[in-house]
Amino acid sequence: xxxxxxxxxxxxxxxxxxxxxxxxxxxxxxxxxxxxxxxxxxxxxxxxxxxxxxxxxxxxxxxxxxxxxxxxxxxxxxxxxxxxxxxxxxxxxxxxxxxxxxxxxxxxxxxxxxxxxxxxxxxxxxxxxxxxxxxxxxxxxxxxxxxxxxxxxxxxxxxxxxxxxxxxxxxxxxxxxxxxxxxxxxxxxxxxxxxxxxxxxxxxxxxxxxxxxxxxxxxxxxxxxxxxxxxxxxxxxxxxxxxxxxxxxxxxxxxxxxxxxxxxxxxxxxxxxxxxxxxxxxxxxxxxxxxxxxxxxxxxxxxxxxxxxxxxxxxxxxxxxxxxxxxxxxxxxxxxxxxxxxxxxxxxxxxxxxxxxxxxxxxxxxxxxxxxxxxxxxxxxxxxxxxxxxxxxxxxxxxxxxxxxxxxxxxxxxxxxxxxxxxxxxxxxxxxxxxxxxxxxxxxxxxxxxxxxxxx
Amino acid sequence: xxxxxxxxxxxxxxxxxxxxxxxxxxxxxxxxxxxxxxxxxxxxxxxxxxxxxxxxxxxxxxxxxxxxxxxxxxxxxxxxxxxxxxxxxxxxxxxxxxxxxxxxxxxxxxxxxxxxxxxxxxxxxxxxxxxxxxxxxxxxxxxxxxxxxxxxxxxxxxxxxxxxxxxxxxxxxxxxxxxxxxxxxxxxxxxxxxxxxxxxxxxxxxxxxxxxxxxxxxxxxxxxxxxxxxxxxxxxxxxxxxxxxxxxxxxxxxxxxxxxxxxxxxxxxxxxxxxxxxxxxxxxxxxxxxxxxxxxxxxxxxxxxxxxxxxxxxxxxxxxxxxxxxxxxxxxxxxxxxxxxxxxxxxxxxxxxxxxxxxxxxxxxxxxxxxxxxxxxxxxxxxxxxxxxxxxxxxxxxxxxxxxxxxxxxxxxxxxxxxxxxxxxxxxxxxxxxxxxxxxxxxxxxxxxxxxxxxxxxxxxxxxxxxxxxxxxxxxxxxxxxxxxxxxxxxxxxxxxxxxxxxxxx
Numbered sequence: 001x002x003x004x005x006x007x008x009x010x011x012x013x014x015x016x017x018x019x020x021x022x023x024x025x026x027x028x029x030x031x032x033x034x035x036x037x038x039x040x041x042x043x044x045x046x047x048x049x050x051x052x053x054x055x056x057x058x059x060x061x062x063x064x065x066x067x068x069x070x071x072x073x074x075x076x077x078x079x080x081x082x083x084x085x086x087x088x089x090x091x092x093x094x095x096x097x098x099x100x101x102x103x104x105x106x107x108x109x110x111x112x113x114x115x116x117x118x119x120x121x122x123x124x125x126x127x128x129x130x131x132x133x134x135x136x137x138x139x140x141x142x143x144x145x146x147x148x149x150x151x152x153x154x155x156x157x158x159x160x161x162x163x164x165x166x167x168x169x170x171x172x173x174x175x176x177x178x179x180x181x182x183x184x185x186x187x188x189x190x191x192x193x194x195x196x197x198x199x200x201x202x203x204x205x206x207x208x209x210x211x212x213x214x215x216x217x218x219x220x221x222x223x224x225x226x227x228x229x230x231x232x233x234x235x236x237x238x239x240x241x242x243x244x245x246x247x248x249x250x251x252x253x254x255x256x257x258x259x260x261x262x263x264x265x266x267x268x269x270x271x272x273x274x275x276x277x278x279x280x281x282x283x284x285x286x287x288x289x290x291x292x293x294x295x296x297x298x299x300x301x302x303x304x305x306x307x308x309x310x311x312x313x314x315x316x317x318x319x320x321x322x323x324x325x326x327x328x329x330x331x332x333x334x335x336x337x338x339x340x341x342x343x344x345x346x347x348x349x350x351x352x353x354x355x356x357x358x359x360x361x362x363x364x365x366x367x368x369x370x371x372x373x374x375x376x377x378x379x380x381x382x383x384x385x386x387x388x389x390x391x392x393x394x395x396x397x398x399x400x401x402x403x404x405x406x407x408x409x410x411x412x413x414x415x416x417x418x419x420x421x422x423x424x425x426x427x428x429x430x431x432x433x434x435x436x437x438x439x440x441x442x443x444x445x446x447x448x449x450x451x452x453x454x455x456x
Numbered sequence: 457x458x459x460x461x462x463x464x465x466x467x468x469x470x471x472x473x474x475x476x477x478x479x480x481x482x483x484x485x486x487x488x489x490x491x492x493x494x495x496x497x498x499x500x501x502x503x504x505x506x507x508x509x510x511x512x513x514x515x516x517x518x519x520x521x522x523x524x525x526x527x528x529x530x531x532x533x534x535x536x537x538x539x540x541x542x543x544x545x546x547x548x549x550x551x552x553x554x555x556x557x558x559x560x561x562x563x564x565x566x567x568x569x570x571x572x573x574x575x576x577x578x579x580x581x582x583x584x585x586x587x588x589x590x591x592x593x594x595x596x597x598x599x600x601x602x603x604x605x606x607x608x609x610x611x612x613x614x615x616x617x618x619x620x621x622x623x624x625x626x627x628x629x630x631x632x633x634x635x636x637x638x639x640x641x642x643x644x645x646x647x648x649x650x651x652x653x654x655x656x657x658x659x660x661x662x663x664x665x666x667x668x669x670x671x672x673x674x675x676x677x678x679x680x681x682x683x684x685x686x687x688x689x690x691x692x693x694x695x696x697x698x699x700x701x702x703x704x705x706x707x708x709x710x711x712x713x714x715x716x717x718x719x720x721x722x723x724x725x726x727x728x729x730x731x732x733x734x735x736x737x738x739x740x741x742x743x744x745x746x747x748x749x750x751x752x753x754x755x756x757x758x759x760x761x762x763x764x765x766x767x768x769x770x771x772x773x774x775x776x777x778x779x780x781x782x783x784x785x786x787x788x789x790x791x792x793x794x795x796x797x798x799x800x801x802x803x804x805x806x807x808x809x810x811x812x813x814x815x816x817x818x819x820x821x822x823x824x825x826x827x828x829x830x831x832x833x834x835x836x837x838x839x840x841x842x843x844x845x846x847x848x849x850x851x852x853x854x855x856x857x858x859x860x861x862x863x864x865x866x867x868x869x870x871x872x873x874x875x876x877x878x879x880x881x882x883x884x885x886x887x888x889x890x891x892x893x894x895x896x897x898x899x900x901x902x903x904x905x906x907x908x909x910x911x912x913x914x915x916x917x918x919x920x921x922x923x924x925x926x927x928x929x930x931x932x933x934x935x936x937x938x939x940x941x942x943x944x945x946x947x948x949x950x951x952x953x954x955x956x957x958x959x960x961x962x
Contacts, residue, residue: 007677008791008804015781018815022777025822029770033735041720042732043748116738116766121746 033113034106040094044117045109047071050092051101054108055126057089059135060163060346065089066101066173068125075174081135083170084142087193088133088344091173095191098292100129100345104358107348123351130346132161132359137453141166144449150413150433151194151323152446154454155342157331157419158426160361162344163454167194196294199320200432203406204257204439205415206315208329209299211254211380213277214265215373221250226261228253237307239263239314242405254380255388257403259314266313271301274313281329282339282366289324289343290358297325316407326417327430332367333381334400334419334428337374339367382421389440394448397455398422401429401447403439411435416443425455468523472511475527476504479534482744486541486548489745496541499548503537503555510559522858524786525849526562528779532834533558533842535776539763540756540837542745547756547837554839558846565622565850570860572798579630583647586623589616590654597658604658617655617663618840621809622847624651624667628674629802641679656699661709662820662828666813668692673808677801713826726752730762730821734770741769756837758829761818776835780814783807787852794855795863803855806848 029036040046045053056067065085066075073092075082090099101108110119110126120126141152145168154164169190171177180187192198214221228245231238241259245252253261266274278284278299287294298320301312311317324342332339343359350356369377381400385391389403401418414436419428429451431443483500487493507530514520533555541548568574593616597604606613624647631644648671655664676685700707716724716731733749736742747766749755755763765773787807791800810833817832819825831838833845853859 007680008788008800010676011673011784011788011804011808014808014811015784018781018811019778021815021819021824022774025819025824026770026774028731028822028824029735032731036728036731036735039720039728039732041728042736043751044733044736111736112738114739116740116742117736118738118740118742121742 030113034111037109037111037117038105042117044120045105051094051105051108053120053124053126054101054105055110055128055349057100057108058128058130059085059133059138060131060161061134061136063135065131065135071124075172076135078135078139079172079174080139080142082172082174084138084166085133085135086170086173087167087195088131088138088165089173091176091191096193097191098193098196100131103291104129104345104348107358110351119351125351127351128349129358130349132163132344132346133165134163134454137164137450138166140453141446141450142168142170144446145433148433148436148442149188149194150431150436151198152429152431152450153195153323153327153342154427154429154450155327155331156426157335157340157428158361160331160340160343161346161359162342163427164450165193165195165344167192167198194432195323195430196289196292197322198432199295199297199322200413200415200434201406201408202315202319202321202326203404203413203415204315205326205402205404205417206313206319206321207254207257207262208333208377208381208402208417209278209281209283210262210266210269210274210313211250212281212369212373212377213269213274214250215376216277217269217273218265221265223249225249226253226258226264228258228260230260232260232263232310234263234267234306234310236305237310239307239310251380251383254402255384262314263310266309267306269313271304271309274301274309275299280368282325282364282368285366287322287325287328287364287366289341290345294324295322297322315404323430323432327428328364328367329369330401330417330419330430331428332364332369333374333377334421334426335374337369337371339364339369378421381418385418389444393440393444394451397425397448397451399447399451403444405437405439408435412437414439414442416440416447418447420451420455422455427451427454468511468515468521468527471527472507472523475531475534476507478531479504479538482535482538485744486538489542493545496545496548499537499541499552503534503552506556506559519861520859522853522856525783525853528783529558529562529834529846529849530555532776532779535764535768536760536835536837536842538744539760539767539835542767543750543756543837550839551837551842554842555846557839558843561622561843562846562850562853565847566854566859569799569802569850569854570863572796575626575630575798579627582623583627586620586627587647587650587654589620590651590658593617594654594657605655605660605663612839615838615840617658617660618844619847620651621663621666621670621844622851624648624670625674625802625805625809625848625851628671628678628805629798641675644674659706661706662816662830665816665828666809666830669812670805670809673805674801677804678797710826714823716823724823726754726759727821727823727827730759731823734762734765734773734822737766737769739770741765741767741772743767754829757831758817758836759821760832760836762821764835777814777818780811780833783852784811787855790852790856793857795857799855803852806851810845810848 038045040049045051051073052071053068054073057065059065064076065081066073066089068074076085087096087099090096090101094102096102108126108129109117111117117126137154141164145152145166149168151167152164153162153166155162169187171180171187171190180190218224225247227247228241230244231240239259242257245256245258245260248256248258248261283297283299286296301309301317304312304317308317312319327342328339331342341362341364345358347358348356378400381402384402385394385399389401398421399418400421401416404413404415406413406415412435414433416431416439417429420426429447431447433442433446436442479500487496487500510526511523514523537548537551537555540551568578593607594604596607605615605617607616627647628644648667652664652667655667672685672688675688712719712723712727716727718724720728729749729752733747737747744767747763749759749762749766752759761773761777764776784807787803791803794800794803813830813833816825816828816830817836820827820830831841833848834842
């Protein structure tokens, strides 16, 4: 039986479709609400594309790095602190895509699904964010960089908290220079936080990876000796060394950063073993620091000639290293094989005083070093400082470390990676100064200045 | 059973008080939001008085007790007034005047719909009038926001297509005298095609889509023929594809669909802002007048839903839009017991139109459907839209048997709407279902709806199938009579239209 009124029941389909649409809409708001709210077009938070109303960002000592007053973002009153913390805090216009003001803008605005940005409108402030960074140490680091480009970061390898994270060049976010886009020499990559986004040729610091692979795979590595005549012939080419080291054993080779010896070790290991170790250390794996994306360190020697494998073993091939990644490796060695992830955003404080933890001690499962190898590496890196760089370079710090001087077009990057062995100062450090000279004299000096302040 | 539930359990007085409280609260915010505004105060006072006067007169003098739709209409229109008042107080008065006009249309339509003989006579004039209005629109209109759907007469802009909506349903449902005959369907098809075509020429694709959807409801409810409907849909899709193929600029209008963030400051501006600010409002809202979506172009007309979400909160926004589906549920329910297919179809089509239009608006601004710029019924700023929305309510309400308590609930062979809404048998061998016999006189005082027409069949009704219906003169015992008639008139005289009309004029 058909009849008109019965046919009205097809309208139930319309109603069901309508509710399905509503459900989909609400799902969209639930999932994307915070992303939509932090769009630059949202005039509740941004004025003319610049962040205007948001919460305060504090350093670990409660120093205000930036806050909102009458709809204007006001940065720390010390110009050097402003520059030193620029990449951590971020700028007004969201050019610095890894800065807290961009990445955590929905948190800073106090957005939540139930209240929207009501708290921001009512109290004219959103949620506050506490960083683990120390503004004074960052300032020291910025000054130690002395106008050179590069990055330095120090973190507590037991907790993961970064105390210093500086990337240069930087600018003053309160008074953004007008020539920032024209002056490409001075402000090259100024919006990049080199610590998380930078990728550098590692140079000799890559010998740490080769050494780890050697300890893992060559049982008699400590009893082997290597001849260094200033160069090493691989048959299809030669590796140039930084000096003539004569006959050296494994430890001495690392101390002197002997290219001939490490090229031989790399060839002895072969492509596969070296790739495997690099993979275990987290190369070629995407990483992130909470919501901040970190560039991926890359290592690939699968299709190399012998001489290129030799160069790769000493960090001069196509290998690229990210400072955040290498710092994690140093922390893992220092922390007896426990890879603690660095973080710098401590927590968020709601207007009512409630806090929500953001950064916490987490293990990075992609960086795998056994405690046995970690303790051997510790000894080797300590011996570098004791026997070669000298403790007087890092007075009182009991540093372990490795320098690097990565040859690139137009100069060499000065590297220093290491950590303090002192029980009361569990800090690991990474420093790279672009095209500035040799690792120890340039990066070593910057590291010393910063570590002195961190550890004392 | 279901009638009783509708009839007696709904305490409209209590609901009216709640609606008034809501309006006083929200109105107070609007009036005092930017310093005390005496003009707005007057608008609100007038509006609330109008509301109460309507309810009191309708309940005491017109015997009405089914106020569900009016309550929704007044509640929504009030929300609309508040929403536009905080943008610019001059809008509020215009909006309130539109509600008064809408109410006039509502009452007028209810009166007309009661007189089905007049409905039948008006059918053709209305159809020609509607097409004429669209032609006048096309001739006079100037481009306005990419569409030609506005004309300005004496300084007042009106949107003729809004009024044609009422005519469209009216004509569609009323072409039922020769029920399911091919000729009436053809005529209606031509009329529908004319309307949709004119809207396409105006580039008002949203309204064209609404008309098409309404056409589908009417055509399906009339014929029940899934194949025909499928054919029409396929033809429409092919037509749309052809338009896109030959006129790529039409397709370009919808290029932002699902890509609004790529056109964030151009074509996607309204949708992205709606999403941004609706999310900013959260579930509870930022407060009436505290939003920023209002600054976006055409916010109070196109983006009313977003404004409500941002300022009043998404919960209220959701409740409003869910209520549109309740209107349709109501229509389906009253269509079950209504007097004839005419009322059933007009109610379902009107309610379906309201829900579909609301969906196009809500899902258009949130980028779930393409953005077409149709209004949110009752709430968006715009007089024509308000008036036509109230007209829809009248079409739905007229299907509710409680609306005309003194009217006989059955339809006799000499009635213009005969046969009634129920058809028996398979396609091709259809017979009209003859109204049931009512043994008891209808009790007008409580409600004539006590006897559901479509559900009760008495034993005697089954005997009649062998008599050709068209030839059959109603036997005296088959004639349902109202109580008065039963007392005064001899039982063998069929109850005529005249006697009903005479009483209606009293």
